[in-house]
Amino acid sequence: MGKAEMSVAPTYTAHDGEQVRRQHQYNNDVTLAGADLGAGNLDAAEKRARSALKLDSGRPDALLLLAAVAQRRGDNVQTGQLLQRATVLAPERGDVLNNYAAWLCQQGRAAESLPWFDRALVAPGYATPAIALSNAGACALDAGQRERAQRDLRASLASEPKNAQALTAMAQLSYDDGRFMEARAFSERRLAAAPSTLSVLQLASQIETRLGDAAAAARYQQRIRQEFPQDADPNSKG
Incomplete structure (x- = not known):
């Protein structure tokens, strides 16, 4: 049994090495795409984000970057499609859910956005709930839900x-x-x-x-x- 385990170990090591390499490249592309986006270099940001997406289509970060590029270009339809795809890939990631909810609210769909904010707020490990709370409160105000608006906004301010x-x-x-x-x-x-x-x-x-x-x-x-x-x-x- 021990010899059998040793005989296959090199195969796993090689596979893990390739996976690690792709992971590092993905992270690098995402980081550089974010820097390009921050500098206003939309074409470069899109190119790097698409490169990252090819390396790993199962993670939402490249989609979030492509959505940000589309939003900067004024393409609201594509922005929404990309953000929705990201929620499918990461249904329990607070920042992903918050981004999609915020987009819905910006499109005049404030009431529809609120359940998405609720999902973001209970997402495990969500690091910035004050952002989702402030977004939810502002959108609740737009939706005419004044009690919820005051509740969420005060909770946001208690945290931040x-x-x-x-x-x-x-x-x-x-x-x-x-x-x-x-x-x-x-x-x-x-x-x-x-x-x-x-x-x-x-x-x-x-x-x-x-x-x-x-x-x-x-x-x-x-x-x-x-x-x-x-x-x-x-x-x-x-």
Whole structure:
């Protein structure tokens, strides 16, 4: 028995070596494709991601990269198809499920996205649940599920107090509910947590208007003119 085991060992060693080589090459292609994507080199990113996919079609990472390339190119249909394929390959990977759910929400399918976020949140070993929670909360708000939105957004902020998306959504939710002091607090936290956007500054100005602080509202309008001159309302005051 011992001799039989020894006689086949070299075969397994050779096989394992080839598998390891392909695994290293796959990881290398995925890493370089991600770097190309980050640098805006979409053609190079696509080429490397497709190379990785040929090496191992059973893992979702290359598909996620190809989906990101397609999204950058404005091809929403292909983006969705690639993300859905990734969920088939990795039905219990939180980041994969979150990405597909986020895409559904971006396509105006907010209610449909929520069960996918739920699956992401219970996925074993999911390292960034605050992201899925903030996405789920914002999408629940879009779907008109205000109780769920508040639950998920507050849970996200409990885990990650400077989550910009959750702070923005909570500011909007509080504003819509007429809780303007609370909306101001979330708005100020949002502006301190990340660079401003036009919509965030507009909401901040609206909040101050409802609170009766015309000077503060005017200051936000001034920031809009300075930071987003191409989008500023020429009829705005302040």
